[in-house]
Amino acid sequence: MSKEFKLRQPRGTEIVALRAQLKEAREVLKAIRSGEVDALIVEGVGGPQIYTLQGLDAETNRFRGEILAQISDAVIACDPEGRVIYLNAAAEQLYGVTSTMVLGERLSEIYSTRWEVAGGEALALAELRERGEWRGEKVHIRRDGREFQVESRVTILRGITGKPMGRLAVVRDVTERNRHEDKVRVSEIRYRRLFEAAQDGVLILDSGSGKIIEANPFMTRLLDYPRDELIGRELFEIGLLKDEATSRKMFETLRKTNEVRYDNLPLEGRTGLHHEVEVVANRYDESGRSVIQCNIRDITERRRTEEHVKHLMAEVNHRAKNLLAVVQAVAQQTAKHGDPATFTMRLADRISSLAAGQDLLVKTEWQGIDMADLVEAQLAHCQEWIGTRILLHGPPLRLAAGPAQGIGMALHELATNAAKYGALSNRVGKVHIHWQVSGDLDPGFSISWRESDGPRVIAPARKGFGQVVIGRLAEAAVSGCAAIDFREDGFAWSLSAQARDVAASVVARQP
Amino acid sequence: MSKGRIGRTNLSDARILLVEDEPMLAYALEESLIDAGFQIAGVAGRLEQALTIVAGGNCDAAIIDVNLAGVSSAPVASALVAGSIPFIVVSGYSRQQQQDAFAGARFIQKPCRPDDLIKALRGLFTEGQE
Numbered sequence: 001m002s003k004e005f006k007l008r009q010p011r012g013t014e015i016v017a018l019r020a021q022l023k024e025a026r027e028v029l030k031a032i033r034s035g036e037v038d039a040l041i042v043e044g045v046g047g048p049q050i051y052t053l054q055g056l057d058a059e060t061n062r063f064r065g066e067i068l069a070q071i072s073d074a075v076i077a078c079d080p081e082g083r084v085i086y087l088n089a090a091a092e093q094l095y096g097v098t099s100t101m102v103l104g105e106r107l108s109e110i111y112s113t114r115w116e117v118a119g120g121e122a123l124a125l126a127e128l129r130e131r132g133e134w135r136g137e138k139v140h141i142r143r144d145g146r147e148f149q150v151e152s153r154v155t156i157l158r159g160i161t162g163k164p165m166g167r168l169a170v171v172r173d174v175t176e177r178n179r180h181e182d183k184v185r186v187s188e189i190r191y192r193r194l195f196e197a198a199q200d201g202v203l204i205l206d207s208g209s210g211k212i213i214e215a216n217p218f219m220t221r222l223l224d225y226p227r228d229e230l231i232g233r234e235l236f237e238i239g240l241l242k243d244e245a246t247s248r249k250m251f252e253t254l255r256k257t258n259e260v261r262y263d264n265l266p267l268e269g270r271t272g273l274h275h276e277v278e279v280v281a282n283r284y285d286e287s288g289r290s291v292i293q294c295n296i297r298d299i300t301e302r303r304r305t306e307e308h309v310k311h312l313m314a315e316v317n318h319r320a321k322n323l324l325a326v327v328q329a330v331a332q333q334t335a336k337h338g339d340p341a342t343f344t345m346r347l348a349d350r351i352s353s354l355a356a357g358q359d360l361l362v363k364t365e366w367q368g369i370d371m372a373d374l375v376e377a378q379l380a381h382c383q384e385w386i387g388t389r390i391l392l393h394g395p396p397l398r399l400a401a402g403p404a405q406g407i408g409m410a411l412h413e414l415a416t417n418a419a420k421y422g423a424l425s426n427r428v429g430k431v432h433i434h435w436q437v438s439g440d441l442d443p444g445f446s447i448s449w450r451e452s453d454g455p456r457v458i459a460p461a462r463k464g465f466g467q468v469v470i471g472r473l474a475e476a477a478v479s480g481c482a483a484i485d486f487r488e489d490g491f492a493w494s495l496s497a498q499a500r501d502v503a504a505s506v507v508a509r510q511p
Numbered sequence: 512m513s514k515g516r517i518g519r520t521n522l523s524d525a526r527i528l529l530v531e532d533e534p535m536l537a538y539a540l541e542e543s544l545i546d547a548g549f550q551i552a553g554v555a556g557r558l559e560q561a562l563t564i565v566a567g568g569n570c571d572a573a574i575i576d577v578n579l580a581g582v583s584s585a586p587v588a589s590a591l592v593a594g595s596i597p598f599i600v601v602s603g604y605s606r607q608q609q610q611d612a613f614a615g616a617r618f619i620q621k622p623c624r625p626d627d628l629i630k631a632l633r634g635l636f637t638e639g640q641e
């Protein structure tokens with residue numbers, strides 16, 4: 001309340017009178033506070049006004065006042081002009097004011113209001129007018145700036161005649177409650193999402209009846225049952241447990257240990273789709289109701305992978321043993337046919353040749369070897385001549401593992417021989433390596449090695465292991481035919497077979 | 512192994528079938544057998560070839576690899592058992608990984624010493640005589 005006063009210096013007698021008035025006012029206030037005053041008559045501009053403080057029903061009023069003082073909600077009453085005529089202890093505490101400070105003041109002296117929804121105030125007033133009551137939430141801001149969310153119930157107070165006497169507001173600070181509700185809501189959203197998006201099946205069962213009371217979407221997909229057909233069923237009815245006896249056993253264990261785990265259960269979906277699942281069941285208390293949560297993980301894929309890995313390990317073991325057997329055979333033959341002085345070197349070269357083939361196979365995950373890669377790998381020791389003295393010509397072609405090993409070993413022997421006695425033993429000799437796939441129906445494959453500009457060729461007196469490799473062994477590797485020609489002007493070798501016996505897949509054919 | 516029906520006691524006459532898809536191994540084995548005085552009834556890298564040779568009835572014993580380019584050679588084993596022809600099984604797979612068709616046969620793990628194989632092969636014939 002602000003009023004303007006025109007101050008003038010009071011005279012001596014006036015000061016004495018004013019002091020007497022002030023003293024009187026203090027005594028009245030004191031009397032009011034100590035409950036000795038029943039009513040006040042105030043002379044106002046509009047005539048005398050009676051404020052009843054105590055009367056015939058003073059006892060009842062005091063009794064009511066006591067009750068209001070005890071309740072934890074803030075209670076504030078206003079007169080029709082909006083001036084505070086009552087507030088209880090809880091209101092004093094909530095708004096940080098005392099009755100003496102605010103009685104007779106406007107509500108805005110206690111707090112200001114912020115409406116959370118636009119037009120909230122107008123709506124509240126309209127409702128108050130129509131129904132005489134409004135309840136809802138808003139934000140109260142105390143004089144010291146502190147804010148809190150309140151749930152407020154406002155009613156129109158009426159006199160015996162029905163004439164409005166003011167308003168009564170019962171206000172509850174719901175900041176904490178709202179914060180808590182918010183937390184619960186966030187938690188609900190979060191865990192529901194977890195439940196619904198889980199890539200594991202989740203079933204909630206009633207401990208007592210053993211019936212399903214909740215199932216997540218993954219579970220309904222896994223079993224191929226709509227959710228409402230799962231609810232109310234028991235585990236053995238949906239094919240998760242073998243029979244009723246197994247089910248009973250699970251519940252018994254759960255009662256004792258609260259947890260049951262099955263590492264591998266067969267699960268038949270409704271459409272007969274077979275899955276292997278891992279089940280972990282936990283029993284817990286859900287606000288007084290004992291429930292069982294079953295987590296069902298589809299391990300079909302994992303089992304398949306495990307089987308695959310096991311198979312691969314066995315395969316790797318088999319291949320390693322086979323390769324060692326081949327190395328052993330190569331060593332045996334190298335020793336039998338060759339010069340003992342050069343045995344170690346020749347064996348090492350041949351093992352390197354086999355190893356190069358293995359590298360290429362691993363590169364394509366055993367899906368074969370590209371012809372060009374094979375040639376380059378086997379001629380690695382004379383790589384600097386590739387493109388100049390060693391000319392490669394042929395289409396892209398992927399060889400199957402077996403043929404690749406046979407052709408690779410042959411190329412190694414041919415290169416070794418050429419470097420020792422043939423076209424690569426001088427400075428100008430050349431090697432033409434040419435492979436092709438020809439014919440439309442049942443195409444044929446051929447590869448040729450032709451040397452030129454080398455020293456004059458002299459056919460060897462006896463057949464060494466190298467000749468076996470480029471002859472019989474190469475033939476066996478491709479189920480084909482080899483031709484060896486010690487022509488005077490240059491050694492020539494060729495190998496031909498059915499393309500289907502050689503190629504892993506014919507990538508492209510010559511135009 | 513099934514009781515051998517081995518008429519020939521002279522080992523140099525014994526005709527051995529080699530069933531092996533790895534040309535290098537087949538070759539080395541063949542060389543070893545020839546050096547040891549055996550006759551070679553045939554070398555088969557494929558199932559059909561092996562079955563044809565067995566059906567021809569011109570072999571007295573066999574050495575078979577269990578896996579021929581990814582195909583099991585179990586039918587060869589069955590045909591040999593049916594013809595009472597003794598055989599030795601060689602494989603890079605362990606004995607535990609073998610199929611039933613090979614059960615009871617003398618098993619030699621790859622890689623093996625050529626002498627061991629020759630010894631095992633001679634064993635087939637001495638068993639047959641007992």
